[in-house]
Amino acid sequence: MRTIWTITPNPALDFTYKVPALNYGHSHRVDDVEIRPGGKGINVARVLAQLGYTSSITGFLGGSNGTFFRELLSQCTPADLVRPCFIDTTAQTRMSIAVVDSDATVFNEAGSAPQEEDWGRLCTLLATEVRPGDIVACCGSFPGDSSATWMSAVVRTVHEAGARILVDASGALLRAACEAGADVVKPNDIELRQTTGVEDVAEGARALLTQGVGVVIVSEGARGMSVHGPDGAFRALPARSIEGNPTGAGDASVAAWCAFLASYDGPLSAQALAGALPQAVALSGAAVACPVAGEVDRDLYEEMLPLVKVESY
Secondary structure, rough: OOOOOEEEEEOOEEEEEEEOOOOOOOOOOOOOEEEEEEOOOHHHHHHHOOOOOOOOEEEEHHHHHHHHHHHHHHHOOOOEEOOOOOOOEEOOOEEEEEOOOOOOOEEEEEOOOHHHHHHHHHHHHHHHHHHOOOOOEEEEOOOOOOOOOOHHHHHHHHHHHHOEEEEEOHHHHHHHHHHOOOEEOOHHHHHHHHOOOOOOOHHHHHHHHHHHHOOEEEEEHHHEEEEOOOEEEEEOOOOOOOOOHHHHHHHHHHHHHHHHHHHHOOOOOHHHHOOOHHHHHHHHHHHHHOOOOOOOOHHHHHHHOOOOOOOOO
């Protein structure tokens, strides 16, 4: 049986402070505090669990924050659907603080880089545990000043294990993943622009394809999502506009792509992945309707799914 793996190199304790109004330069009494285990790969695994898929999750955890992270994770994820396989490090797990009034102001710590041997232990874990046919999603930033060459090592290790890898990253990490021959990458339109310097989405995706990646998926917010490959490009628009919290939409779409890839045996192409665009777009919208990342509104997903239409880009 295939396993879906999610790698979160830079997990975080997510603190959400809800206040009536954020007044810069003043003290605030916070009575509404929510703390969750955060990180893009963690959110992907939580969405997969809500869809009934099992996953194994890994990344780096360290210090008292890492201990607290594990405790929170055990409380909010079903043990039979999410299997933690974290690498213990001496580097303190970072925190992310969101101050929410009518908007959200977010402070993301960069995180502390683990030791080189810790990265080596992560690659050893993948080489030992990942099986042919498995799906691996590497999601989010690297902690501290970790070298992008470790992205190349992760991609190479997954391929040597006979598995496929999807990378959700930007900048130097995205370029390294493409150059290493990742099967799929999924930037959003802003990340694509920042990475390639190209304004047009289709042109930017083609720029990444020339670097060696198999298929490029681009999420474009209210404009939907598109897939690009050597065989062409396809796009799907949302069924309707959803008001809410968009921060978990991209992670929900990665969960949809992981679920599709876990059941797909054929060669990867834009046309093949276009068949899963409705699921990815509908699940993204269902995540926007939820107050926190890592959750989806299943009823809304089922309602919107048949309404999402795919067209040539």
